[in-house]
Amino acid sequence: MSETNAVLIRGARIYGEGEPQDVLISDGEIREIGAGLTAPEGADVIDGGDQVLLPGFVDMHTHLREPGREDTETIETGSAAAALGGFTAVFAMANTSPVADSVVVTDHVWRRGQEVGLVDVHPVGAVTVGLEGKQLAEMATMAAGVGKVRMFSDDGHCVYDPLIMRRALEYSSALGVLIAQHAEEPRLTVGAVAHEGPTAARLGLGGWPRAAEESIVARDALLARDAGARVHICHASTAGTVELLKWARGQGISITAEVTPHHLLLDDSRLETYDGVNRVNPPLREASDVAALRQALADGVVDCVATDHAPHAEQDKCCEFSQARPGMLGLETSLAIIARTMVETGLLDWRGVAKVMSERPAEIVGLPDQGRPIAVGEPANLTLVDPDREWTVHGPDLASVANNTPYEAMTFGARVTTTLLRGRVTVRDGKVQA
Numbered sequence: 001m002s003e004t005n006a007v008l009i010r011g012a013r014i015y016g017e018g019e020p021q022d023v024l025i026s027d028g029e030i031r032e033i034g035a036g037l038t039a040p041e042g043a044d045v046i047d048g049g050d051q052v053l054l055p056g057f058v059d060m061h062t063h064l065r066e067p068g069r070e071d072t073e074t075i076e077t078g079s080a081a082a083a084l085g086g087f088t089a090v091f092a093m094a095n096t097s098p099v100a101d102s103v104v105v106t107d108h109v110w111r112r113g114q115e116v117g118l119v120d121v122h123p124v125g126a127v128t129v130g131l132e133g134k135q136l137a138e139m140a141t142m143a144a145g146v147g148k149v150r151m152f153s154d155d156g157h158c159v160y161d162p163l164i165m166r167r168a169l170e171y172s173s174a175l176g177v178l179i180a181q182h183a184e185e186p187r188l189t190v191g192a193v194a195h196e197g198p199t200a201a202r203l204g205l206g207g208w209p210r211a212a213e214e215s216i217v218a219r220d221a222l223l224a225r226d227a228g229a230r231v232h233i234c235h236a237s238t239a240g241t242v243e244l245l246k247w248a249r250g251q252g253i254s255i256t257a258e259v260t261p262h263h264l265l266l267d268d269s270r271l272e273t274y275d276g277v278n279r280v281n282p283p284l285r286e287a288s289d290v291a292a293l294r295q296a297l298a299d300g301v302v303d304c305v306a307t308d309h310a311p312h313a314e315q316d317k318c319c320e321f322s323q324a325r326p327g328m329l330g331l332e333t334s335l336a337i338i339a340r341t342m343v344e345t346g347l348l349d350w351r352g353v354a355k356v357m358s359e360r361p362a363e364i365v366g367l368p369d370q371g372r373p374i375a376v377g378e379p380a381n382l383t384l385v386d387p388d389r390e391w392t393v394h395g396p397d398l399a400s401v402a403n404n405t406p407y408e409a410m411t412f413g414a415r416v417t418t419t420l421l422r423g424r425v426t427v428r429d430g431k432v433q434a
């Protein structure tokens with residue numbers, strides 16, 4: 001075994017617990033953990049600086065815009081943003097142009113991600129042809145491709161027709177894949193650009209009621225029950241969705257859900273400025289929803305964090321609020337937001353962060369080499385987090401092509417410094433390693 005690819009992380013606190021340890025890595029795996037390990041000849045030594053060592057993060061929900069909108073993000077720039085955010089695997093949603101409803105597109109996304117080599121970019125396949133909700137896409141063909149699609153979603157659109165959704169769930173359980181639903185009853189969101197409530201009413205913005213989300217969550221829980229299938233809820237945003245998830249679990253229904261960092265930090269009071277950067281689907285809700293979502297993530301009712309990283313061009317964001325495209329950047333800022341909303345509040349410790357940002361998402365989508373314990377013999381997909389690093393977000397400094405971060409000029413207290421993908425250092429001291 002050659003020692004030249006060895007990496008020694010010196011002095012990191014594993015899961016933020018106990019005394020600092022050294023972690024020796026070679027050939028993609030963790031070889032040894034202990035205090036005062038000797039670095040093999042030629043090893044790359046990383047100063048752990050008493051930082052928190054976590055399993056590499058897994059994002060079930062990103063938009064990388066390739067193919068079709070490379071003016072806002074590419075697989076290369078999105079991979080850099082992901083690695084800087086501490087991710088070792090991301091799932092790229094199917095609402096590209098052309099839509100990822102065929103194996104040609106899904107295999108391209110996988111291959112391009114492997115070529116870039118900073119993070120595993122797993123393609124999400126569309127549930128229906130063209131995301132139109134009418135006809136099931138060829139899920140089996142996409143699942144059998146080199147990109148091995150294991151999650152399907154029409155995200156951006158809801159699979160609104162209950163009969164199509166029912167068939168998709170039946171088909172998915174036969175294939176052993178996951179359907180992820182963008183829960184939005186479209187008849188209830190015509191003209192909707194903001195959360196339906198006092199703020200939208202005062203600002204004169206079309207309201208998106210909570211029931212538009214919750215009615216689909218309830219419906220899909222029942223459809224999953226009858227199909228004996230699993231269903232995953234994208235970007236849960238309301239206190240009512242939390243209650244429905246509890247109810248469905250109590251019935252033994254296989255339902256999982258994610259929450260975005262922005263729905264854990266921001267609420268609709270942000271809309272006062274009419275700045276299009278705050279427009280997102282589902283919309284920023286009320287403070288009471290934010291509190292319920294934080295508690296649900298802490299309790300495991302909501303399973304995991306997913307960024308819903310959604311780059312958009314300046315001309316599509318810096319315009320009248322109701323004309324702005326929905327979506328916000330999320331990959332590079334997610335750990336900082338989770339530290340602020342969940343760790344600094346005492347709702348989760350770092351082991352809990354490992355669970356919601358790495359272990360649970362890897363389990364839900366079925367990635368055998370991600371979200372693994374930090375232990376000898378395990379794949380070296382790792383993230384080093386400095387829990388006391390102040391930094392201020394500035395859009396142009398982010399790796400994404402687009403700049404639509406809602407956190408512009410905000411200061412946070414934690415930051416990812418180093419990321420390793422199968423033992424290869426992809427980010428070091430906050431910089432992408434070519």
Ligand SMILES: NC(=O)N[C@@H](CC(=O)O)C(=O)O
Nearest residue numbers: 063155156280281310326327
């Ligand atoms: N979240 C958003 O507001 N936008 C997403 C689509 C989606 O996640 O629904 C996008 O593709 O821009």
Ligand SMILES: [Zn+2]
Nearest residue numbers: 155156182234
């Ligand atoms: Zn969505």
Ligand SMILES: [Zn+2]
Nearest residue numbers: 093155156308
């Ligand atoms: Zn999305």
